Amino acid sequence: MYSYSEFDQAFVQARVDQFSQQVARRIDGSLTEEEFRPLRLMNGLYLQLHAYMLRVAIPYGTLNPRQMRQLAHIAQTWDKGYGHFTTRQNIQFNWPKLPDVPKMLQALADVGMHAIQTSGNCVRNVTSDHFAAAAADEVEDPRPYAELLRQWSTDHPEFQFLPRKFKIAITGAPNDRAVTGAHDIGLRLVRNAQGELGFTVLVGGGLGRTPMVGMAVRDFLPEEDLLPYVEAVLSVYNTLGRRDNKYKARIKITLHETGKAEITRMIEARFAELRPLFGGNDQNLLAEIKAAFAPPAFRNAPVDGYDAFYAADPVFRAWADTNLARHRNDQYAIVTISLKAHGATPGDATAEQMRVMADLAERYGHDELRISHEQNVILPHVHKSDLPALHAILSQHGLATANVGLISDIIACPGMDYCALATARSIPVAQEIATRFDALKLEHDIGPLKIKISGCINACGHHHVGHIGILGLDRAGVENYQITLGGDGTEDAVIGERAGPGFAYDEIVPAIERIVRAYLDLRQEPGETFLQAYRRLGLAPFKAALYPAEGTQDAA
Incomplete structure (x- = not known):
């Protein structure tokens, strides 16, 4: 890794030293909170x-x-x-005290980390496929290009005060695990008919109050044209936005x-101007x-012991079936550590759990960890x-929950427990x-199902692209939860459909159970997933299950 x-x-x-002086000036009163606000946001402090919250960048989710x-x-x-x-493949610390923030930033700098551009109207942390360089389906490792974009965009003088924040995601596989369609720029590595490496470039994706899936402005952009083309997109946006x-x-x-058509024409014209300047x-x-x-230097060793253990131990087998993914090297596996007990x-993740995961990466994982956009490691x-052996250690520290991709592997924003923008709770839901579904012992029978929850319209929980999405809103001082169905954040990205009126806090979990039980009754065997069933059947049968006595729900 880089x-x-x-x-x-x-x-x-230099940024740590500069911000340390700014914090000192805020504490002694030389800076007002209004004056300090843009300075702290430039350094990831909300x-x-x-309390204050410090957001730390983990570029393309890679850690040692x-x-x-x-x-x-x-x-x-x-x-x-x-x-x-x-x-966003970042980490947030929710309770720092202002005088301690410079010490936190110094500790980050000591290990090659920072909080620069994790806030503000600039290019934010570039995200990528958390299985990069390991996945069997990968065309090319996307992380070198993400690192190139990181270096190019950091403190770029033209793009520090964009009309709004700007997010880029890149994937190197046809199976999109980076949600590229929901980003301002989504980049997908592909090879053309001649075998040349390049990118499909999507522009204009995003969630929030106006969710949209990005549109392809270039089906194939040669590899060497990446930076001038991305700069052209940002330049046009900076002018028009x-x-x-x-x-x-x-x-x-x-x-x-x-x-x-017009914005593509403008991007191409600006690209033609910029391309010769890169040289x-x-x-x-x-x-x-x-x-x-x-x-890494992969080792060649027998896997018979794994096969025997898999056959003999049902607990390990359940974990392996859900939390392992196919590696490009058949002797290896990709391990997802669930942070969703x-x-x-x-x-x-607690400090102890972070240390355990670091130890495991050193002992068994070629010194590398990844953070996924799905909030797992x-x-x-x-x-x-x-x-x-790895599973046994994870089990001792509450990190061996066998639920990756299942109904309890939920993406959730911090919601009203932490966020000043939130209008409803996400974490308790x-x-x-x-x-609830653990008590019912249904989640493995239900199979793959992605639930995503946001506590406000800003959609930090990606609810629009959840198979089941939940949006918490404030209705006259009362929490109200809207449900969307059929969303998808993969290469077939689509925004979910709103099912109907929202539900009160104490009604939302029973409502989700009704949807799931309807799916179990309606699915085709063998193994039709929730999303497949929804695409086959449409909204109507799930809406009927949600609102069994239509008209009795208060409109939301």
Whole structure:
């Protein structure tokens, strides 16, 4: 994986020193909160409902054990002993005290991490496929390109004050595990008929109050044209994007108002101007970056022990069936460590658990961890012979829940427990759904089902692309939860359909149970998933199950 250069280290250290002085000025009263606000946001520091929150960048979700241990140290020393992994492959610390933030940033800088551009109207943390360089279906490792974009976009003088925040995601596989269709720019690595590597470029995706799936403005962009083309997109957006209304400022609205044909023409024209200016320097840098992402030295060893253990131990077998994914090396597996134990807060990990995962990455995982946008942690390279021992250690620390991709593997934003923007609770709803279906012993029978929950219209929980999406809103001071069905964040991305009127807090879990029981009654055997059943049947039978006495629900 990529390690900071001397330039990176000096740049980050300078930002730490600068922000330390700004914090000191805020504490002594030299800066008002209004004056301090843009400065803290440039360094990932938010003022949330109860306390400050520090959002730390984990570029393209990749960490080494030393970095994970430092996150544990930060959580234990300056927070409340845990961190929250987000859908942007970041980590958030929810309880820092302002005088401690410079020390937290220094601790991050010491291990090649920072909180730069995790907030503000700039290019945010570039996200990627959490199975990158390990997945059997991969065309090419997307992380070198994500790192190239990170370096190019950090403190880019033209794009620090965009009309609105800007998010880029990149995947290297035909099975899109990076939700590229829901990003301002989505990049999909492909090969053309001649075998040349390039990108399908999507523009104008995004969720929030106006959810849209990105449109392809280039079916094939040659690899060497990535930076000038992305810069062209941002340049056009920076010129056209609205600054009079923040709700209409994202590029998806710009594309909708301008039209795909015209905005594509403008992007191509700007690209033609920019392309000659790069002069190959970006390709020289890309070559250096690619060398840092060389695959680990995979070991060649028998896997008979794994096969025997799998056959003999039903608990291990259940975990292997849900939490392992196929690796490009048949002797290896990709391990997803669930941070969704039944009743736990989705995405939270204690300092102890972070240290355990760091130890496991060192011992069994070629010194690499990934954070997924689904708020879990990945060990991308584990030899199958090590899996029984790894599972045993995970079990000792509450990290072996066998539920990845199942109904209790819920994406949830922090909601009204933390966020000043939230209008409803998310975490308790996720916890109650998980514990309810665990008690019913149904989740393995239900099979793959993605529930996503947001506590406000900003959609940080990606509810629009959940197979079942839940949106918490405020209705005259009362929490009300809308349900959407049939959403999908993969290569077949689609926005879910609203089912009808919302439900009160104490009604939402029974409503989800009615949907799921309807699916169990309606599905075709063998193995028709919830999403497949929904696509076959449409909304009507699920709506009938949700509202058995139509007209008795209050309109939302």
